Amino acid sequence: MSPAVVQTAALGRRAVVGTLRTPQALVPSLFFPLVLMAIFTGSFGGAPGTIPGFPPVRGFLDFALAGAILQGILIGGTSAGSAFALDIEGGFFDRLVASPVSRTAILTGRILGGVTLAMAQTLLFLAIGVAFGARVEGGVRGVLILLVLAALLAVAVSGLGVILALRTGSAEAVQGTFPLFFALMFFSSAFFPRETMTGWFKVLADLNPISYLVEAMRDQIIETEATSATLIGLGVAVALAALALWAANSAFHRRLEGDR
Amino acid sequence: MAEGRAVETEGLERVFKGGIRAVDGVDLAVERGEVFGFLGPNGAGKSTTVRMLATLLQPTGGRASVAGHDLVGDPAAVRRSIGVALQDAAIDPYMTGRELLHLQAVLHSFSRDAGRRRAVELLARVDLEAAADRRVGTYSGGMRRRLDLALALVHEPEVLFLDEPTTGLDPISRLTLWNEVRRLNGEGTTVFLTTQYLEEADQLAGRVAIIDGGRIVAEGTPAQLKAQVGDPTLTVTLADGSQAQAAEDALRALGELLPCRTGTVALRLPAGAASLPAVVRALDDAGVAVAGLDLAEPTLDDVFVARTGRHLEAEGDDATAAAAPAPA
Numbered sequence: 001m002s003p004a005v006v007q008t009a010a011l012g013r014r015a016v017v018g019t020l021r022t023p024q025a026l027v028p029s030l031f032f033p034l035v036l037m038a039i040f041t042g043s044f045g046g047a048p049g050t051i052p053g054f055p056p057v058r059g060f061l062d063f064a065l066a067g068a069i070l071q072g073i074l075i076g077g078t079s080a081g082s083a084f085a086l087d088i089e090g091g092f093f094d095r096l097v098a099s100p101v102s103r104t105a106i107l108t109g110r111i112l113g114g115v116t117l118a119m120a121q122t123l124l125f126l127a128i129g130v131a132f133g134a135r136v137e138g139g140v141r142g143v144l145i146l147l148v149l150a151a152l153l154a155v156a157v158s159g160l161g162v163i164l165a166l167r168t169g170s171a172e173a174v175q176g177t178f179p180l181f182f183a184l185m186f187f188s189s190a191f192f193p194r195e196t197m198t199g200w201f202k203v204l205a206d207l208n209p210i211s212y213l214v215e216a217m218r219d220q221i222i223e224t225e226a227t228s229a230t231l232i233g234l235g236v237a238v239a240l241a242a243l244a245l246w247a248a249n250s251a252f253h254r255r256l257e258g259d260r
Numbered sequence: 261m262a263e264g265r266a267v268e269t270e271g272l273e274r275v276f277k278g279g280i281r282a283v284d285g286v287d288l289a290v291e292r293g294e295v296f297g298f299l300g301p302n303g304a305g306k307s308t309t310v311r312m313l314a315t316l317l318q319p320t321g322g323r324a325s326v327a328g329h330d331l332v333g334d335p336a337a338v339r340r341s342i343g344v345a346l347q348d349a350a351i352d353p354y355m356t357g358r359e360l361l362h363l364q365a366v367l368h369s370f371s372r373d374a375g376r377r378r379a380v381e382l383l384a385r386v387d388l389e390a391a392a393d394r395r396v397g398t399y400s401g402g403m404r405r406r407l408d409l410a411l412a413l414v415h416e417p418e419v420l421f422l423d424e425p426t427t428g429l430d431p432i433s434r435l436t437l438w439n440e441v442r443r444l445n446g447e448g449t450t451v452f453l454t455t456q457y458l459e460e461a462d463q464l465a466g467r468v469a470i471i472d473g474g475r476i477v478a479e480g481t482p483a484q485l486k487a488q489v490g491d492p493t494l495t496v497t498l499a500d501g502s503q504a505q506a507a508e509d510a511l512r513a514l515g516e517l518l519p520c521r522t523g524t525v526a527l528r529l530p531a532g533a534a535s536l537p538a539v540v541r542a543l544d545d546a547g548v549a550v551a552g553l554d555l556a557e558p559t560l561d562d563v564f565v566a567r568t569g570r571h572l573e574a575e576g577d578d579a580t581a582a583a584a585p586a587p588a
Contacts, residue, residue, distance in 0.1 A: 003369055010366045014355065021354040021395075092352050095411065098314045100339040101367045257318055 004102035008109045011096075015113020018083060025083065029075035029121065033068035034128065040064050040191060041132075065129040066218035067190035069146070070210065072125060073118045073153050074181045078174060080114035081161020085171040097256065107162065107252050111245075114158030115151045122150040134221065142220030145230060149217055152237035157181075159244025166251040190214045212236040264328030266290045266419045266450035267313060273321030274308050282308040284474035285322065290452060290467075292418070295445050297465025297482075298454040299560065301572055305474040306454040307347060310423045313452070314344045327418045343417030345408045347424050353397030357388050357407050360396065361414065368415040382410040386440065402433030409440060419450045426460060438463055458560040458572060470564055470572075477567040486558040489566045492532040493518065493556045494539065496525045499549035510546035514538055532557070 019025050041061045087093040096106050126136060126143065136142050164174045187201070188210035197205055205211050216233020219226055267290035274283040283305045290296040300306050311317040313326055315335040324331040327341035351360060358379050365375030383392045386406040391399060396407065405425060412420060422441070426434040441464055445451050455461055461468050462482050470478040470485075478485055494515070498507060501523040508517055511527055514535055520526035529535045533555060543550055564572040 006369075007367055010363055014352070014359075014363055017359075018352065018354045087352070090352070091346055094311075094314075094316055094346055095344065095364075096367070097316055098339060098342070098344040098346075099364070099367055100336055100369075 004105050007101050007105035008112055011105055011109025012112030012116060015080070015083065015110050016116050019079060019113065019117055022079075022083075025079040029072045029079060030124075032075060033071040033125070036071065036191075037061070037064045037068040037129075040067075059133065061129060061132060061134045062222050063193075063218065064191070065125065065134050065221055066214050067185075068129075069122050069125045069150065069217055070153070070190055070214045071185055072121045073150055074157055074185060074210075075178075076114060076118050076121065076154065077157025077161045078178050078181060079161075080110060080117075080158040081163075081165045081174040081177075082171040084110050084162050085165035085169060085174045088165060088169045089171060103252070103256070107248060110162055111155055111158045111248070114161075115154040118150045118154030118158075119147050122146060129221075136221050137224045138220040138226065139224075141226075145226070145234075146217055146220045149213060149220075149233060149237055152234075152241045153213055156237070156240035156244040159241070159248040162248045163244070163251045166248070166255045184208065184210055188214060209236050209240060213240075264325060266292045266294065267296070267324070267326055267452055269309075269313075269322060269324040271322035272309065272312065272319055272324050274305075274312060274317060275320045281474050283312070283319075286471070286474070286476055288469060288476070290450065292450050293445070293448060294467060295441065295451040295453060295465050297461035297468040298452065298471060299456070299458070299461045299468055299564075299572070300454075300471035301456055301570075304471045306456075306471055307423055308474075309471070310346070310421050310452070310454055314342060314346075314421055315339055340415070341418045343412030343415070343420045345405075345412040345420075345422050345425060347427065351396045351404060351407060351411070354395060356393050356395055357383065357399070357410075358392040360407065361410060364411050364414045370414075378414060382413060385413075386410045387436075400433075402429055402436065405429060405433065405437060406440070409437070413444070417449065419452060420444065422451060422453045424454055424456065426455070426457070434460075456572070461560060468560065470560070470567065472564075472568050478563055482560060485560060485563045489558045489562045491515075491528045491530045492558070494527055494529045494535075495520065495552075495554045495556070496539075496543070496550060497552035497554070498523055498525065499551040503548045506546050507543060507548045510542040510548060511539060514542065529555070 041059070041064055084093075087096075093106070126146070130136070136146075138145065161174060164177055165171075168174065187204040188208040189197075189205055190210065194202060194205050194211060212229070212233050213236060215229045216237070219229040219233070267288055269286055269288045272283055272286040272288075273281070275281050286305070286309060288296075298306050298309065308317065312319050313324060313331065315331065315338050319331065326338045329337035329341060331338055355363070361379035361382055362375050365378045366372070370378060383389050386409060388403060388406055388410070391403060396404065399407065409422070409425070412422075425441070426437055429437065438460070441451055441453070451464075453460070453464060465482065467481055468479070468485060469476050478488075480488070496507060496511070498504060504522070504525060507525045511517070511525060515527040515529045518526040518528060529539075536553070536555065539553075540550075561572050564570070
């Protein structure tokens with residue numbers, strides 16, 4: 001195996017272990033989405049199908065599950081970013097840069113860690129959802145597509161977190177962007193279908209790429225056959241991931257050249 | 261091992277945004293096998309120089325090579341040849357010492373098993389075996405520095421950069437680290453050490469360069485530098501103050517007399533301790549009773565004062581207050 005691959009794997013493993021050992025990084029990404037999901041599911045009961053604009057689902061949980069998964073990944077992205085910023089603050093980053101480590105591996109290791117955590121978290125949320133009576137109508141195919149979407153979104157948000165870390169070099173600054181991720185989610189179809197929205201809110205949700213991602217995820221849970229939402233979501237996810245990787249790479253090189 | 265000096269720079273320069281010349285034309289020549297002390301106050305340009313030599317920061321002018329490899333032309337070869345322990349031990353609080361050493365070994369292309377063995381060796385070397393499987397967050401400052409040093413040694417580097425390795429450490433931890441540096445140097449590792457402590461440079465470094473305002477203001481062995489500033493001074497405390505005149509007459513031939521407190525006689529002794537037998541003999545011949553003898557060598561601080569007009573160490577030499585600013 002090429003050194004860059006081995007190094008990426010080693011740094012990715014460290015990123016995962018570090019997060020698992022940091023309750024303050026781990027708890028929010030598990031706790032908030034599940035609590036919100038419980039609240040929404042509790043308040044809307046079992047019959048969202050009667051609300052105009054809602055897709056025909058068996059219960060609100062089936063609808064809310066995708067939102068929870070997406071929310072967990074967004075929060076995980078800020079964790080990846082602030083962990084990377086801590087590496088910069090603490091000097092671990094400098095040690096890596098001064099070692100004969102592939103420059104790419106320094107970046108991809110951190111993002112790989114974020115992707116691994118996002119996929120594990122997606123499986124966990126699906127399992128919790130199923131335990132409470134949700135059903136993944138897409139079956140194995142649906143779960144696999146969900147994992148691909150989770151991985152791509154994790155690349156995008158970890159990448160964004162890493163960019164913020166490289167530009168600010170401060171974990172506090174990265175954590176300060178947390179509300180932004182929340183806003184991004186609330187002005188999307190993460191919690192309600194776009195069909196129920198009106199006016200400026202609908203305009204924002206239509207423009208928000210998060211809407212298309214969550215709809216593609218939801219497509220796997222509530223539809224037995226993938227619809228066009230899956231393809232659109234995959235396309236948006238690939239584009240966001242590619243954009244984030246490119247931007248993270250250029251932020252990384254700017255930092256290495258000392259031109260901050 | 262490539263040919264060439266351990267470190268060689270010519271007109272090395274780093275200008276930051278806003279025109280701050282942190283390093284302003286530094287020439288250095290560090291031979292293999294040396295402990296080279298890079299001494300200067302906070303903000304003098306020490307860390308910026310080391311960051312450039314460790315490939316962490318691009319020079320904006322001049323040229324430099326480390327272990328025979330050009331800094332800009334072949335940074336990857338430089339990185340394979342150096343070990344780096346920068347200010348503020350660069351470690352991850354959520355990992356154990358053993359895990360960090362193993363990770364560093366894997367990053368240096370050790371196999372998993374070889375990496376494990378290397379971690380065990382190094383843990384023994386820096387006396388961290390008992391704490392090996394504890395998270396680094398629970399380590400004391402001295403333990404962190406020792407782990408940081410071990411991390412820098414994973415690949416047996418030719419040149420070791422230590423940036424203020426003992427700033428903020430208690431005296432015993434400082435001594436432990438000094439001993440380890442001596443041992444490494446005894447095994448053939450070149451050590452490039454920055455410090456703001458005179459004693460550290462005096463104790464460890466065979467040669468010293470003093471930097472101030474981004475420029476080298478003095479360079480040589482500690483003894484040479486001190487000799488440039490002046491001669492050792494001998495102060496004789498008399499048992500009987502009324503014998504001052506007799507004592508001065510007896511010592512006049514041995515060195516220039518200096519103004520001093522009553523009850524004492526002070527003189528410049530160019531030959532230093534080598535003149536002491538003659539001093540004792542002369543005083544004895546003249547029948548002068550002596551209560552004390554004090555031979556004071558010039559210090560590196562005197563060297564710094566002579567070159568810059570300021571003292572090197574902050575008043576009170578408060579190690580914790582001297583925590584250096586984060587690199588820009």
